Amino acid sequence: MALADDFGAKYLNWSDTKILAFQKALLKWYDLEGRRLPWRSDHDPYHIFVSEIMLQQTQVQTVIPYYQNFMTVFPTVLDLAEASETKLLKAWEGLGYYSRVRNMQKAARQIKNEYSGNWPTSAVQLQELTGIGPYTAAAIASIAFGQPVAAIDGNAFRVFARLLKIDLDITKRQSRPVFQTIGDHLISQERPGDFNQAVMDLGTSYLTAKNPEPENSPVREFDESFADGTTLDYPVKTLKAKPVDLYYYALAVQSPAGWLFEQRPAKGMLARLWMFPLIDRADLDDSQPLMSQVATRFKEETGVTAEFREVQMKPVVHTFTHQKWHLEILVAELSSTPDLSLFPGQWLDSTMRAESPLPTVQLKLNRQLFT
DNA sequence: CACTCGTGGCT
DNA sequence: TAGCCAAGAGT
Numbered sequence: 001m002a003l004a005d006d007f008g009a010k011y012l013n014w015s016d017t018k019i020l021a022f023q024k025a026l027l028k029w030y031d032l033e034g035r036r037l038p039w040r041s042d043h044d045p046y047h048i049f050v051s052e053i054m055l056q057q058t059q060v061q062t063v064i065p066y067y068q069n070f071m072t073v074f075p076t077v078l079d080l081a082e083a084s085e086t087k088l089l090k091a092w093e094g095l096g097y098y099s100r101v102r103n104m105q106k107a108a109r110q111i112k113n114e115y116s117g118n119w120p121t122s123a124v125q126l127q128e129l130t131g132i133g134p135y136t137a138a139a140i141a142s143i144a145f146g147q148p149v150a151a152i153d154g155n156a157f158r159v160f161a162r163l164l165k166i167d168l169d170i171t172k173r174q175s176r177p178v179f180q181t182i183g184d185h186l187i188s189q190e191r192p193g194d195f196n197q198a199v200m201d202l203g204t205s206y207l208t209a210k211n212p213e214p215e216n217s218p219v220r221e222f223d224e225s226f227a228d229g230t231t232l233d234y235p236v237k238t239l240k241a242k243p244v245d246l247y248y249y250a251l252a253v254q255s256p257a258g259w260l261f262e263q264r265p266a267k268g269m270l271a272r273l274w275m276f277p278l279i280d281r282a283d284l285d286d287s288q289p290l291m292s293q294v295a296t297r298f299k300e301e302t303g304v305t306a307e308f309r310e311v312q313m314k315p316v317v318h319t320f321t322h323q324k325w326h327l328e329i330l331v332a333e334l335s336s337t338p339d340l341s342l343f344p345g346q347w348l349d350s351t352m353r354a355e356s357p358l359p360t361v362q363l364k365l366n367r368q369l370f371t
Numbered sequence: 372c373a374c375t376c377g378t379g380g381c382t
Numbered sequence: 383t384a385g386c387c388a389a390g391a392g393t
Contacts, residue, residue: 052390053389053390054389055388056388056389056390056391057376057377057378057387057388057390057391058377058378058379058388058389059379059380059387059388059389062380063389094378094379095377095378096376096377096378096379097376097377097378097390097391098376098377099375099376099392100376100390100391103391103392130391130392131390131391131392133391133392134390134391135390135391136389136390136391139389151389153388153389153390154387154388154390155388155389156389172372173372173373174372196389197389200389203389204388204389208387209386209387209388210381210382210386210387239385239386240385240386240387241374242384268375268376269375269376269377271376318377318378319377319384320376320377320378321377321378322374322375322376359377359378360377360378360379361377
């Protein structure tokens, strides 16, 4: 059967017989060599959901311990819906892209309130839930509910681009429907979830981005870029911008009650996580004494009077996707504990610090100061 | 649509 | 090392 979509047909002209043979080869390999992973032990939609959100832009070996802990702390979707923000963010601490976990709770509350705790089973309905996009909706629908819809993630883009020599730039939004159409035509009707996971396992084994081994792939006979030695020409993607350098003072202020931490704003980087207050060095005037400018700005923000001094250590450097932070620590010690009613922050002792969700960059600062 | 949003591993 | 990459989604 030819592809109804003309654009997909340009790249996929396999016969039904060939498609079935491809599915058979891929699934045979998956049954023998597929990875055993914690979230593959059953088809519980909540398990699939949590693992898929964690796996967004994140490697499997990073996710495994977070997944295990998350299932202990929030065993069911109702536990997730009812969790406190602190406990929720703490379970995600260090995993990055923190909006994922807040969106996950919104979705859990939608399941609870709009679906009476029962998961919708179609990809279209699943994609209505906050934080669930086309990939994750397809993954849950196929793995948990057996719906034959292709889950197009980075692996699927790379695998299909190489197998079929698809020269579309996968970073362009217009390319997704083409890959979706092709994946939907290739997917096994009998085992759609296993098919999707097999494509991903293939993309992390023989058809990796770097150092692929297409000659050892279980579907090498179906691999059109391997046939002419152009594997590394696919997929086509445009380059990312490099992170911008930003220079901050990180203010480490100690009172008898503990160290001063600021809860970051609800939007933007590291939203609602706790950090030392930062001062952008670009906002300071180099021709004036820096420490007195820092004290003035700190007083304006917090209402607290403090005298800062530099500490002899290398700046803490931390790279995000779009920013590279260079943090120089300034220390101040207070003999009493000022009130913080004007400032979204708290004095945290070591116990409270351990309970508060901190981004990795703050954990680096902690290591400098508290060890 | 282009941009934002983290982190760790690898070369 | 600096850059690239990894089971994306929201705006």
